Structures are given as C-alpha cells and as structure tokens.
Amino acid sequence: MNGANAKMTRRPTTEVGDIMEAVKLKHASSDAMQKPIGEILGSDEIDGGKRRSPDPNAPIYGELIVLGTNGSLPCPQISSKMSHSFILRKQARATGVSVITRDPQDMDSLARKSTHTVTMNKTASNSTVTEYGHDPSTDLFQIGRSADSAIDFVVVETVTGLDGQRAYKGNSTVSRYACRIQCERRPPYSARLYAAAFDTHGRIQLSANAPMWQASTSDYDGLTTNGIAIMRPVGTFESGVSPSAWREVSVMGNMLKLREQRSSRNPGDEMPEETNILTDGCLIDLCGITLMFRTAIGLAQGPSQTILREHRRALNEKSPQCAVNLLTLHFRSGSGVSAVSADTITDLDEAVSASSREPWVYLRCGHIYSQHGWTAGPEESDKYRTCPLCREAGPYVKLELGRERGFFIDDGPLSHAFVPCGHITSEKTTRYWLNVLIPHLASEWIPRCPFCSAALDRNTPTVKLIFS
Template sequence: TDGTESPILAEDGGDGHDKPRLRYGELVILGYNGYLPQGDRGRRRSKFVLHKRTEASGVKRSKHYIVQSPQTSKAILDANQHSISYTLSRNQAVIVEYKEDAETDMFQVGRSSESPIDFVVMDTLPGDKKDAKVMQSTISRFACRILVNRCEPAKARIFAAGFDSSRNIFLGTKHDLEKLIDAINAGRPQCPVGLNTLVIPRKVNIGDQVNQPYVYLNCGHVQGHHDWGQDENTGARRCPMCLELGPVVTLCMGLEPAFYVDVGAPTYAFNPCGHMATEKTVKYWANVEIPHGTNGFQAVCPFCATPLDGATGYIKLIFQDNLD
C-alpha cells in the first residue's frame, strides 16, 4: 500500500452518515505550510483530523503474565489479540493482553504504510535542506498510539509504540542487548590474520581500532583490520580464509530493542552497513519495503536506514571462536 486509503480522513463527513462525525481535534506537522511538497495523499499529509469513529476502536488492559518464550505464546500468535511483550531477560518476558474498549477510539501514528497506521509521518527536512537525503530516520515505523474518550473527547492519551499488523508490540531492553555483546566478547573472537582479540563495540568508533571487528560482506568471515589482499583499483579486499573478493565493513551491534522480532544471538549482519542482529530480525527487515521518494519502496537497515544491498540484504557472520 502507498498509504492512500484511510476511512477516517474524510473531513467533509461524506461517508454515508446524515449526522456529521464529532471532530476530536487535529495533528499538525511542523515544517509544512499547509501541504506536503509532493502533495497530501490519504494517510500521508501535513495535517491529520481525528474524527469519532462509527464504532469504538480502542483497547484497554485486560491481564498480564510471565512467559519464558513470548514468540510462541498464544497471545502473540493470535492475530486477533492485542498484546504487548516486555522483555525481562533472554528467557523471560511479561505479556500484557488488551481487550476491546467501547469507550475509546484508537489512532496510530508511524512511518510504516501498513494498514494499522492511521497517519503516516515521514521525517521533516528544514527549508534550506529540502534536497538532502535522510540517512537515518528519527521516526519509528509504529511510533505511538492515541486513545480518545468517546464520551469525553477532551480526554486524549498518547502512548509510546503502536500495534503492528499482528496486533503486537515488542518492548525489549537495551540492557539485554548489551549483555549479548558482553557474552560474544567473552568468547574472545580472534582475527585469523593478526591473531589479536576482537571486541564488538556498542557504538562505531571513529578511526581504525586494533580490536575493531570487520566483516567481508561476500562471505561473512569476521576479522580485524589489516591491509592484506586489497585491490588497488576497486578498494575491495580478498578474504584470507576463503579468498573471496569483496567489500569490507565494520561490525556494530544494533541496540534499539524495538526493531528485534525475537530474542537470540546476533549472528547476522545487515549488508552493507554491518549492524548485527538475530537471524529472524535481519530476515524480517530485509522483506519490509519502506516508502522511498514519491512512489518507490526499498528495504533498509532499521538501525541506520541504509538501503540494503546484495541478493538477501544480510550476511551470516563467521567468527573464529566458540560461536562457530
């Protein structure tokens, strides 16, 4: 979908009802003088009007419980059940189930063009930088949800994160991901060329670091920085392990837990940026097409918004340590 179909955006009340719908209010995006540069279309526009829905669409908290594997729990697998999963540790999570609320209307805002999002919002560029390219989006795909009381319209609440197409929200903790990094580094992965210990950073370091791991994007072997096998014309490097020639990029952990679809070891990386994540996470995002330009779509790394390259958009990492 390109975000053009939405049953709640008609401002003239011409939806077959004799009585005009109650107008809750408006959401106006800063930086636009009444319209988007490409024109307002459907769910993508500079101003959104919140009307009272024909039928209540809100949800309210029902019950919660602790599970060991949230991905296989009944609430997560049920596409008709709204639920939020809070990760406590690698083997424990709290699931909060929600039920229909006849007293509220729910509206969702985000960058995704999937059907649960009522208002599609993209990054705003300053007037003097309209031709610049957004390298890293500041808006989540499912950014937030707004609940408005149908009987008391002045009462509106906004909550972080929105429900996806499966009516789920996954909220992890950055602390858990940092512990995964510590576990990998505790295995003391080595560079097979320099024989030095590699350390996966939590953030990309500026300049060449002796312990910084690099990955060969054509084969997945992880090594340290060295000048062996570099092609003078293309800058590509030949992997000392398998002699595959191709680009090399630094490795860095993807730390935003909201982008993960499961809990596991980060044994894959996005191509070409090198952000590490779990197998299910990279495969999920490699198949999600994000709006690009006025009428194009492309898969991007969720951690840096870099367009994905290669046949798959990701690579399996091969460490020279106990992860093999």
C-alpha cells in the same frame, strides 16, 4: 500500488521552514547544540500545545519509533518535539474528539459544542463539514512536519549526503499535519490511525484536488495528497510474524487499497472488513518517513536493553580474533564498536589502539577482522576487498550494533548483519525485515535496514557472521 509508475507531490521548500528553522539552527547556542540526543525519551517530555506532561506512571498506550534511527536522532534536534521515538501515554485529562451527529430528537446532540471540524471542498461553491466535539473516553495525538502547538510529535525527513552524513531534507513530502492517532483511555487501550491532523484552529480542510467520495460508513470521506499508508503484520513477534499488504487510511479512518499512483485523485477500493486499529509492529508511512508502532505489551515481551547488553558481552567473551593483525576484537556499548570506551581514551596511542580493534566484516562471506592493510589486487579499495581466508571479494564495512530494541523480532543471539550497512541483529530479525517492503522514492517498494534505513542489497540482503 504500481510502484513503477508511482508519483508523489513534493511540498514547497518554504514550508519546511515551519519546522527546520534553518536560521535559528545556525545561530543556536552551543549549549543547545551540544545537548545529548539520547536524553530525548519521547512524548512524556514533549509539550504538545496546551497538553501538560502526563503522570510518568500513567498507562502507556504504545510507542512510535522512527525507522532509520538506531536509538537516537541521526541529526541535531531542531524542535523540542522531535525524537527518535514517541511514547503515547494516558493524559491527565482526555484530549480526544469524536464526530457529532445532530439528531433533532436528541437535545444532547443538538447542545453538544463543536471544537473541531473536517471540511471537504468538493467544488469552489460546494463543501461538506463534519463536526467534532470533546470525547472524554479518548486521547488524541497528532503527528506532522509542523512545529506549531497542534502537533505533538514532529518528524522531518533526512537524506544521506556524499560525505555519508545524514542531513534534513529540504523538499519534504511529509505533510505539515500528516496524521492523528486516537487512543481509548480504558483497557485494552486501542489506538486508531487517521489521515490528516487538526491545525491550531481545530480544522482539517481538504481542497477540491484531494480524493473525496461518499463513503459507506460516513457521509463523506477523503484522502490527503500523498496519503498515509499502514501495514499491519500478521501474527505476533513472540509466536511468529510476517508482513502483510499495505493499505491506505482515510481522513475518517476507513481502510482502502493503495492508489495506483501515490498522489492520484482516484482512491483505491474500500476494504470495509479491515480496521484502522494499530496492532503491535504496525508500520505507518507518511510519504518520506516510516514509523513503527509497538504496544506496551509487545515491548514488555520483547528483548530488553539488559538482554541486548548481555548479547554484546557474549560476543566479547568469545574473544574474537583478527587473523591478520593478531588482535582481540571488542564490541562496546553505544553507537559504534571498539575495545575502549571513548571516555577512557587519554592519549593518541590509546585511541589508535581502540580503532584498530574495531570489528569489520566481509559482507560476501561474513568473515570478521579488524581494519587491515590486506589487498589482493590493484582495483581494491578500503571498502571493497578480497577476504584473506576464503578469497571471496566484496564490500568490507565496520560492524555496528543494532541498539533499538523495538526493531528486534526476538531475543536471539547477535549472529547476522544487514548488507550493505553492517548493523548486527538476530537471525530472526534479519529474516523478518528483508521481507518488509517500504516505500522508496515513491517509485518502488524495497526492504530496508530498520536501524539506518539503508536499502538492502538485492542479491545478498543479510550475512551470517563468522568469528575467528
């Protein structure tokens, strides 16, 4: 894809109302607004239309994690189907569908009931319809911006405001019915990705403006307006992994090279040797939101929350010192870092003490201090300082612990941070993510911090932490 010329079609602001429900959000009860976001665990707690909640002990196909969510949603939940991650679990009854091939010599195929359709309108008077029927061997999961009953997992873009706070984006480029994933109900529980999702009437309709062609593996195929891109990493997280080239997946599940422009009507070249099967670490870009797919096996072999807590304790056991304020720095569990848990703070003095012990880092050199009043020149500010130890000038930010274990590549010590956000993770994790290119404003592909989606610094994307 030519990033410099890439374009994408923005969807009308009115469509965002299908999920954002701004009026409801303003008038929501205080109890609903105060519900802890961390309580949202995934799809096993989400009512996906007529689907009932599956057995919590049922096999897990995998997990979808939203990039930029460090273990919780960055904004208040505005749909019961929203979460920072979604569990794909075997359903009590099969929910999948498969293409119906009518054969005059096969009475079963003729008698098979059509439950879903894909209609491709080549012209105003010429269209092709592909029928789908119930498939007892698969489960279907659907993702999109719409909150109607056909969608299992709701995703909405966020943007960072001038105040540094994240908010939901008005002009969304994510489709209301973005994509669907079909999982085999028997081992090895393969999951396949398809562009577009069925609506409440079981229909997918591509207009005459959508890219369409007669495919080699199906009668007709097509792409959605802004497309669904997929990146399947090479290797495994345990033995070594590296990113690969991005591809686009079609409505019928075929793989293609990226279009020259994101919303171009000319599809990329078909890649018949490649597959739409999701592997551990796959990235799925919905043109505005990027999801990471982790298999159950991959998560089990990666670092657990217990290991991450042990790494945090290891940092605290070093008793890192601030050489300026002569304080012992502490990392606490949760979204931030401080010496004292918020639950135990009883007065203002204690709160100030906790804040004064929060670790901050000079991003050019990696030296760690607490927030202090040191300045070496009139042009310096609270977030741009000269390190008092090595005299290297650069951004000065508070450190944040990376908490989403699905983004970690290994269980190594917490020794590095992303620049410019200051999220702490292992060295191997930083090396992997700085080489992963993710769509940015549909004009280029850039590396991002997986924990907050901040664009990494072009010159110094990561820094090794140096404790006193």
